[in-house]
Amino acid sequence: MTILPDDVRAFLDAPEFAVLATTEPDGRAQLSVMWVGRDGDDLMMATKRGRRKVRNLQRDPNASILVYSRAKPTRYVEIRGTAKITDEDARALVDRLARSYTGREHTLGDPDEERDRVVIRITPDRVRYQL
Amino acid sequence: MTILPDDVRAFLDAPEFAVLATTEPDGRAQLSVMWVGRDGDDLMMATKRGRRKVRNLQRDPNASILVYSRAKPTRYVEIRGTAKITDEDARALVDRLARSYTGREHTLGDPDEERDRVVIRITPDRVRYQL
Numbered sequence: 001m002t003i004l005p006d007d008v009r010a011f012l013d014a015p016e017f018a019v020l021a022t023t024e025p026d027g028r029a030q031l032s033v034m035w036v037g038r039d040g041d042d043l044m045m046a047t048k049r050g051r052r053k054v055r056n057l058q059r060d061p062n063a064s065i066l067v068y069s070r071a072k073p074t075r076y077v078e079i080r081g082t083a084k085i086t087d088e089d090a091r092a093l094v095d096r097l098a099r100s101y102t103g104r105e106h107t108l109g110d111p112d113e114e115r116d117r118v119v120i121r122i123t124p125d126r127v128r129y130q131l
Numbered sequence: 132m133t134i135l136p137d138d139v140r141a142f143l144d145a146p147e148f149a150v151l152a153t154t155e156p157d158g159r160a161q162l163s164v165m166w167v168g169r170d171g172d173d174l175m176m177a178t179k180r181g182r183r184k185v186r187n188l189q190r191d192p193n194a195s196i197l198v199y200s201r202a203k204p205t206r207y208v209e210i211r212g213t214a215k216i217t218d219e220d221a222r223a224l225v226d227r228l229a230r231s232y233t234g235r236e237h238t239l240g241d242p243d244e245e246r247d248r249v250v251i252r253i254t255p256d257r258v259r260y261q262l
Contacts, residue, residue, distance in 0.1 A: 017199065017204045019150045019162065019197050019199075021152050021160035021162060021195070023158065023159075023160070027154065027158070027191075027193065028154075028193045028195055028211055029152035029154070029160040029193075029195040029211075030195070030209075031150065031152060031195050031196075031197035031209050032197075032209075033197065033199045033204050033205075033207050060158075062158065062159045062160075064152070064159055064160040064161070064162050065162075066150050066162035066163075066164065068148065068150075068164045070201040073148045073164050074164075076164050078161075078162050078163075080159055080160075
């Protein structure tokens with residue numbers, strides 16, 4: 001099932017920064033600024049094992065994402081979906097996102113830290129937008 | 132009690148756009164891009180009665196807000212707190228925020244719509260930031 005309209009896909013590929021909401025144990029939203037990529041309709045983010053947002057998603061896979069245009073903040077996309085923490089190639093994703101967001105290669109960090117990278121794959125079930 | 136450090140106050144006054152998270156009946160986060168002002172440590176937003184975010188906050192007053200720098204998105208402030216929908220002067224708040232965000236006066240909308248404005252006043256209890 002395809003859920004993201006073409007203009008939403010194009011907007012997500014711009015790229016703009018995403019705000020990821022996960023649910024804390026007390027039910028409140030935890031919010032983080034993230035790079036975001038797409039794999040078809042899935043949203044892809046890279047982070048590290050043990051981070052608060054990862055633990056939240058492991059307990060409650062519901063995720064909401066908001067992306068707004070920094071040039072024109074009335075343009076936005078809000079997506080809700082279900083997140084999986086996967087062992088896909090996080091380094092490859094970071095490299096791709098670094099080139100997209102910074103125009104440069106990703107600078108390799110501490111090798112131990114690099115091994116802690118994980119991928120958050122979010123499958124959308126709802127999209128609301130104004131573009 | 133003062134909870135917002137001076138550099139957080141200055142950052143919030145920049146102004147940058149805020150992403151407001153409210154909780155939907157199904158427990159998921161609803162995210163909106165908002166103008167935000169301060170009244171001391173309280174965060175102030177203007178919206179309209181009956182909006183989804185207002186109904187969510189009336190049912191569950193927990194609110195999370197993330198503000199990031201559009202020029203340098205690694206700079207951010209995340210605030211959590213308790214929201215009240217108040218009948219304070221929403222028009223005055225909109226005028227103040229419009230001048231702050233757009234440099235211009237607020238353009239008066241339909242008078243019936245103007246009467247529907249309400250203020251969201253959020254009292255923080257937790258702040259996390261990197262500036």
